[in-house]
Amino acid sequence: MLHTFVALVEDKPGVLTRVASLFRRLNINIVSLTVGESERPETSRMTIVCEAPDHAAHRIKASLYKLEITIDVDEMGRSEAVIRELCLIKIAAGPSHPNGQQSRSQIFELANVFRARVVDLAPESIMLEMTGSSSKIEGLIQVVTESGYTILEVSRTGRMAMRRGMHTSRVLKALGTPGADTTPTNAFVRPPNPEPLGDDILPNQFDDVHEEEE
Amino acid sequence: MNINSSNNQHPQLTGAEILWATLAGEGVTTVFGYPGGAILPIYDALRKFPTVHHILTRHEQGASHMADGYARASGRVGVCMATSGPGATNLVTGLATAMLDSIPMIAITGQVSSKVLGSDAFQEVDITGITLPVTKHNYLVTRAEDIAPTVRKAFQVAQQGRPGPVLIDITKDAQQATAAFSFEDAAPAPHRDHPMLRAESTSIQQAIELILNAKRPVILAGHGIAQSGAEAEVLAFAERRQVPVASTLLGLGSFPVHHPLALGMMGMHGESWVNHAIQQSDLLLAFGMRFDDRVTGNLAHYAPNAKKIHIEIDPSEISKNVRADVALIGDLKTILSTLLPLIPASNDASWISEVNAMKGDAAVRDIINLPDNGHLYAAHVIHDIWREAVAAGRERETIIVTDVGQHQMWEAQYFKHDAPRSLVTSGGLGTMGFALPAAIGAKVACPTKDVWVIAGDGGFQMTASELSTIMQESLPINIAVINNGFLGMVRQWQEAFYDKNYSASPILSPNFVMLAGAHGIEGSHVSERKNVTPTVTKARTGGKPFLINFQVEKEDGVYPMIAPGAALHEMVRRPQHDPLLETAEDE
């Protein structure tokens, strides 16, 4: 099945290699990986989508945490999340196209239906930009192809994911909100006396670092 | 060098000096290494730091195993050092060895100047790239001011959580530049626990219930016991519930083998009663071990009726190979200390008597009682080395460092390890050539202990050049070469699974006694059992390095053995015509 992890990592040379190398070691294929600056200084947020057996999720997550450069990992498996992908599509269209002058207006219409935007218009091609779920992007590509157009280039970012609602992980909570002048407390100090155990915890289940806020 | 500044002004030091000052500040007294162009500034600054002793090895692989052996024997961080390029790549086997056995170790490599990084400069190699999968973490340092904080952080990373090796690659210009140095200011932020380490608040209640309901529990004692220093807690736990204790190879020594609850080593070459106890168990208590394929046999048939409680510091190990019913994630000593007061004592000795009954008149006793019929067997040699140490009252003051192969398994079966950290061996990677250099590290770390190398004729030749290091450092290490004229373990597999096609397993060796002699090391040939003990005594008490070449039976096998793919209880026994017969009761 597809697993989606969102990891907050240090922004340093070699960090991407470390993450990629972990998946290579586990012999797990990365379907997509997007990375960019996060809301915190000197940290990047990555969304990693990979194909792995169902039960592999906790091991991948635990292994990601073992990387020294990892600050926080969230698995999107069981939570409500917004998942988006950005895609650029270049389509052959112009006077020499079989549909001739019609081709442009027809592509404009298709773009409209899919809420894609035209971002470049050249004598023989049109470039569309589209944001959405992967299936929507694939829908547009399919319709364009089936309408007899030649797709010249496709560039996709891969999925980006973010949980819905006010959610913060224990780790991020402890690090404090960026910009707010709350003093960050140390997330990693555990209570000296372990609290008595709730019976809500099932054997062999990890406490999730991420808790939904009520 | 005096690095204390009298006022608030921090002294300006070169990067090379900062490195040594930081290592000294971390308590390092020995570094194993080999110089070369890209690390010469560091070697030049060494003389200013008389508290640090540098041991010149004969190969960088040797340096890495020495640092590893030092760490295994003492629990302290081992440090090794090499130049860029070929020096650095020679460390890789040692880093991988330390990685797979979770050994805290620091490797420092010189690197070409930061200005030419990435240009294929002379002896440039991307060692941080190469060692990525065989280190816990690694660093490339290009500025003098980053050296102290990086080294201090590396010590923290190497030791915290699940320990492991850390490599620091320092460019030559960073070694030569100057920066203000303050050991205190370079302290790392407090260690961040793995955020999934939440053992205390998970599953303790379930664990207690399973423990109280178990009728046939077995403790699986792993390397984590020594790593965590939890020997006393494990002993207390076993005694409180009368739980028999089976050990992994790296768990040997963490539970006293003479204790009535000690079973011995489990797994591929574990004794029959140990594996049977595991297979018949209804509760496995895995203490700091990782269910390696060498201890589980076929996973589909592993301990089919047992619940599993896994106490482990690395969350990524939970349910990796064997599904845990209850996972307690964290430091073993802390978790056992939490559990112990919550568990009532039990006097029910029925299960342990049942297990003891399975022992019968088993292999070990056969070997002890075997008549001296003119043949010398490796098992004799190892048994007699152990008995000699016991007779001298030195068995708890002895560290055995083994290489990899048949002799390693015989050592695990016949040397009775009562003391923690008394066996140093490469378990996870199984690195031939490990023993001699690792023994040097162990002897340097524990100079008052008797250190024995037990190596095969194959593996010994892989790093035999370190004999010269032993002499340069005047280290009284005893070496037992178990010489069977074969790559014995390979030969045994070829006998069992490849129709005795001994392809590339017969090995010609030099005269090891003469080889030792060429290094100025005294030695003896032993081919009869009656000469084993006197020669061992001579070696142990001579106060000098000593090599014994034990000429043993060529085609001996390690038994019992679990063939790959077989279940843990499906053991192949010693062939009946063999003079080292195990008795029928042992079946």
Ligand SMILES: Cc1ncc(C[n+]2csc(CCOP(=O)(O)OP(=O)(O)O)c2C)c(N)n1
């Ligand atoms: C560096 C390395 N190369 C190859 C092996 C594979 N291997 C495992 S045991 C063994 C034979 C060891 O022979 P020897 O050192 O003579 O010891 P014996 O088994 O005879 O006791 C070999 C080749 C290994 N473990 N390590």
